[in-house]
Amino acid sequence: MTRTPALHDADAAIEQTLARCIGLDVSTIGRPAVQRAARGRMTALGIDTPAAYAARLEADQQERDALVEEVVVAESWFFRDPQVFDFVARFALTLASLPGRLPVRILSAPCAGGEEPYSIAMALLEAGLVPGQFTIDAVDVSRAALARAAAGRYSANAFRNADLGFRDRWFTPQAGGNQLVDRVRNHVAFAHANLLDPVFRAGREPYDIVFCRNLLIYLGAEPRGQVERVLDELLRPDGLLVLGAAEPPILKGDWMPAGAASVFALRRGIRTAARPPATTPAAPSRRGTSPARRRTAAPAEPRPPRHAEPSQALPSQPAVEPPPAEPLDDVLAQAGQLANAGRYHDALVLCDEARAAHGPSPRLFFLMGMLHQAAGDLDRAEGCFHKTLYLDAAHDEALLALALLATQRGDARMAETYRQSAARVLARKEAP
Numbered sequence: 001m002t003r004t005p006a007l008h009d010a011d012a013a014i015e016q017t018l019a020r021c022i023g024l025d026v027s028t029i030g031r032p033a034v035q036r037a038a039r040g041r042m043t044a045l046g047i048d049t050p051a052a053y054a055a056r057l058e059a060d061q062q063e064r065d066a067l068v069e070e071v072v073v074a075e076s077w078f079f080r081d082p083q084v085f086d087f088v089a090r091f092a093l094t095l096a097s098l099p100g101r102l103p104v105r106i107l108s109a110p111c112a113g114g115e116e117p118y119s120i121a122m123a124l125l126e127a128g129l130v131p132g133q134f135t136i137d138a139v140d141v142s143r144a145a146l147a148r149a150a151a152g153r154y155s156a157n158a159f160r161n162a163d164l165g166f167r168d169r170w171f172t173p174q175a176g177g178n179q180l181v182d183r184v185r186n187h188v189a190f191a192h193a194n195l196l197d198p199v200f201r202a203g204r205e206p207y208d209i210v211f212c213r214n215l216l217i218y219l220g221a222e223p224r225g226q227v228e229r230v231l232d233e234l235l236r237p238d239g240l241l242v243l244g245a246a247e248p249p250i251l252k253g254d255w256m257p258a259g260a261a262s263v264f265a266l267r268r269g270i271r272t273a274a275r276p277p278a279t280t281p282a283a284p285s286r287r288g289t290s291p292a293r294r295r296t297a298a299p300a301e302p303r304p305p306r307h308a309e310p311s312q313a314l315p316s317q318p319a320v321e322p323p324p325a326e327p328l329d330d331v332l333a334q335a336g337q338l339a340n341a342g343r344y345h346d347a348l349v350l351c352d353e354a355r356a357a358h359g360p361s362p363r364l365f366f367l368m369g370m371l372h373q374a375a376g377d378l379d380r381a382e383g384c385f386h387k388t389l390y391l392d393a394a395h396d397e398a399l400l401a402l403a404l405l406a407t408q409r410g411d412a413r414m415a416e417t418y419r420q421s422a423a424r425v426l427a428r429k430e431a432p
Helices: 007-022 031-045 050-059 061-071 082-096 115-126 143-151 165-170 221-234 328-340 344-358 362-374 378-391 396-408 412-430
Strands: 104-108 134-140 171-174 177-180 188-192 207-212 235-243 255-257 265-268
Touching (some): 007 031, 007 050, 031 050, 031 061, 082 115, 082 207, 115 207, 134 143, 221 235, 328 362, 344 362, 362 378, 362 396
Parallel strands (some): 207 235
């Protein structure tokens, strides 16, 4: 005979079901909110006890979907954090000029009521991209939110920015709301999906840009790690990941800022393969020396006696050779590890030492440019990318970086020049 669960046991079972289905950490929205949602569903179904509802929830997928509808936070508005969409439009415009990169593929997950993916579409259209140059997939676990998105009709609550010029350009006023024009709606494909479902990512082509804003903050540690791995799989190697304001610090993988701190955009961290370690064991590091900065110390030269006798000849000491410079690949790998940990200054110090030891190198200057950019020093970043091109005129990544910087500075002519140069370099590299 099975024991009837106590009330708190039933509530815990309901919470566990939500954690398993959508990764929800109940503490982020509060247990009372989940309990109210569950009691509301019990009333709708005519179920008297939480234990009976917990059993129904476990056995019925449709009821799990219904409870999810009650607990998900689907609130959003158009151009939430406008600077993010400006940055993404510049990034997409740069990608669109490259051979083999059309269409620029974008994912919005979760998309709530469509405000975010539609904002992306408007931003890209206003930046000059045309149909065929980009596609936007938008997914969410809430079918009700997806239905609102597909309808494209929005109340005043969706328009919260000081500058509402976009509403005049892309919406038609109607009684009690505003209807989005088809030119924007046709650029977004909506689908019901869950990032934690393996079926979602199976066979899916990678994306150039992935928006996953304000989802991770609601997840438990384990599902958050699962979602991060999914995002890593879904993103192209040089792609852009856009998160919510509080989310970049909680990621565990190797990610670096892709722009100013206010855009909350990341790219994959520096992944340089180090050369195999030397077979000769390294000398132990001095106390307090970071492992990433270790150097083999030269043996200490013995001091002469304080008062040598006049007739006593001091033994001649062989000249001490300076320690050999570490291989550049090893230095780049160490600097990459520091950068991925957010220690940009330490990584730059290491690069400066390597430049003194090895001389100019396009790989070294490009890494330094990325580090300065991640640290927010765009002037030094630009200088390093120019030095990269001086040593390697076919360095397409440096050209793209300069194109983005020029666009960020408002120099459209120079940005286009860099984009065209990058396109020519890539075309030559891909030619048979």
